[in-house]
Amino acid sequence: MEEREINISESLKIIQSMVNKTQRQFSDDSFYYIMWGWLVFTASVAHFILLQLNVPQAPIVWLLMPVGGIVSMIYGAKQSKKEKIKTYVGNYMSYLWGAMGMAMLVVLGMAFKIGFDVTYPILILIYGIGTFVSGGLLSFRPLIIGGVICFALSVVSFFAMFQYQLLFIAAAMLASYIIPGHLLKAKFNN
Amino acid sequence: MALKELNPLLHSQLRLAVMSLLAGVKEADFSFLKEETNSTAGNLSVQLQKLKEADYIEIEKSFKNNYPQTTCKMTNKGLSAFNEYVENLKEYLVPKKT
Known part of the structure; x- marks a missing residue:
């Protein structure tokens, strides 16, 4: 591409092709969903x-969680070195x-304050907010579902007993992180 | 009604391409702009400088992994100018009846 005068239709073509290029610039974040999904599961x-x-x-x-935090930070730092653009969605x-x-x-x-019996249900709610909003931002239905x-x-x-709430967490991970994470990865590899 | 004159700063191949790329992202590396517009580093630098002088973009130079890095970002003024250019362009396509 050079610096030269253009006509109207060329203008439109340039805008259209460049806008298309930035629209496809979503980074593949499936790693986080898959890693955290399997870790918490x-x-x-x-x-x-x-x-x-x-x-x-x-x-x-649950000491696995700080390990996940460290892995995420290392992966994130490596990814940001490769990044050539920053998107609004990102x-x-x-x-x-x-x-x-x-x-x-x-x-x-605050689990000791709010009660251990409601801690996990609230965490599942928070997990859900994360995938629901991410799914909306990425226009990726499996995350929304x-x-x-x-x-x-x-x-x-x-309404479940504490020990069975653990199985609800595992189910939440499967439905909202592991399965959508693998689907997201497959979408990027295509 | 006469058609509005298109902003000469944007009505040029490379500068328009750069502005179209920057309109869709928060910020972009020099190397990204160079690859996507298929331009030479020298020419791109000159055009970026012109856009910067008009306050259409901000250019930030920094270091990343010990390599110099140039990041470009569209300003609000740049975005208004770009939107106005697109609006005016539309008038050329569907001229308003006088």
Whole structure:
């Protein structure tokens, strides 16, 4: 492309082709959904099994979460080195997940205050907000559906016993992170 | 009614391409603009400078992994000018009846 005078139809062609190029610039974030999905799924199922076996140290499995945090940070730093543009959607996503992370920490930190029996249902609700809004921003229906399933699972889990709430978390992960995450990855690979 | 004159700063192949790319993103690297517009670094620099002088874009120079990096971002003034250009362009396509 050079610097030269153009006519009206050339103008339109340029605008159209350039706008098309930026519209396709979505980064593949499926890694986060898949990694966090499997991590939380594994921790909640392991916690449930250990509770059934009467292992008192069962909650120790949640130490997997800081590991996930570190992996996410390393992956994020590597990705940002490769990034050539910053999109508005990417910007909204980072604020959304930042808010989600803070909300989860507040709920977990205040669990002794609000009661452990409602902590997990509220967390499922927060997971659902994350995938529902992300699905909207990316126009990716499986994430939106996953979010709706989380809302439903959250309501039901309020009535479940603590140990069974762990299975609701596992189900929420499967429906709103693991399955949509793999579908998102497949979409990018095509 | 006479057709409005198209903004000469935008009515040029490379500058219009750059502005169209920047209109859709928050910010973009020099290398991205160069690849997508298929232009030479020298020519792109000159055109970016013209857009910068008109306050249509902001150019930020920094370092990323020890390599110099140039990031470009459209300003509000640039976005208004771009939108106005597109509006005027429409009039050429469907001229208003006088």
